[in-house]
Amino acid sequence: MKKISIVLALMALFFTDLALAASAVVGSLAGSVQVQRGAGAPRVLRLGDEVVQGDTVFTGPASSVVLKFDDGQIAALTANSRMQVSAYAFNPQARTGNILLSLVVGGMRAITGLIGHNQPDSVKFRAATATIGIRGSEGMIVTDGITVAVTVTDGAFTFTFAGETIVIPAGRGALGADNRITQGTAQQIFNQLPVTFQNAIGGLTGLTSQINEAIANTLNQGQRPPPPPTPGPNNPTGPTGGGSSSSK
């Protein structure tokens, strides 16, 4: 009975986890960036490190990071930002999955990947109380935890704030503040923003070369860092080791 339940559990794991085994890789990084995983304390994030669902990424002053997800989605954070990967799943065979990135504070530039192209409704961003959906491929989101500004570079974003939903096409933007949405061209919205927001957008605009570097660093790669060694009887411990006789 136990064996049957184990087999069933393994089968269930196999099928469900096809979509669960997904992550992002740090493709570019400058300054001080940290990640917090699970119940652990925040630790330094380095180039090439893996970021998975549940992780929260922090950038310090004069810092930035570009994350490249398995499906090609890019999330670039400017200085003094905090973002959680609330959900990320990707099935490379079906090229489907879902993404929910929650920007708690700071600025994020998002460029959609395969999930965004194939299932735009499965890609969502949260910033303060706003929810941003995608119908295109690139935009910027800035928040201080209360006010939210969005500008769209390519395609269109949906922006839900204070119970209202609008579509923001390329070249335009929206500002969610005081329980209402203000729309305009990207430049008009930019002009209305406080200096901290303007600085964040300036920082995000300046991340283009880092984004290109991130794409180059992870181009044609499995992206996922190698798994840690699995010690145990299935792993010989080498000529000097006292490993088990059973080997792979």
Next chain:
Amino acid sequence: MAATRSTATRARTAAGLIDVALAPGRLLVAVPVVATLAWLAVHAVRVGEAGSIVYDADKEMATWAASGAPPGPQTLSWVEADVERARAATPGDPEAEELLGELAARQIDRAGSLDEALRHFARAVLLRPTSPYSWAAIADARYRKGDTGSTFETALRRAAELGPAEPEVQRTVVDLGLATWDEVAPATREAVEKTVTGAMKRDAAEVLQIAGRRGRLAVACRHLADAPRRVDSEGLTTCSREATS
């Protein structure tokens, strides 16, 4: 004739007396021997059973690594309970300690899970100091904890020294070594670079991939000559691009 019979009877009687006299001595020897053999048999069965549990658990955990599929909490729980049972049966088994460490390291939502993992890996290293896998696991757990100080470096160096030809150890050493390249001591960099050389001979494309992700292509590319026949055109292009950049 009567005298002969009498002599024979006396002799049999004497032998019987001697047998009886020796019996307690024989018992004194036989009882501990039988008890020892019985204990050894029971112990062998327990060790065998524990070994089988550890082997099954390791195979199960290998499926997680192969599929990249994270196990559910229930799966983790029963595998952990099994390995704990095996460890209780054979407290000196480093493999059980290693597996318990790996299981703890996976449970990131549990407070102190990496510390618990490190305690198991440290015990495994005490029991089998020559296992490069245990040292690599210590380096990995320390890195994930954000502690890349002297203990991390020592573990990385020991893994590199003890497992120069072990593919999984090579991957960990190259990955973590290149990640911390600017931060580690020259001796650690030297050990990492030696591992890079060995890994380039085995699978240059894989090393170039890791090095590219870590932004350290230059380190891998300077060992391109070590594996000239194993590098495909893509690898050569990657390195020539790195050389010109």
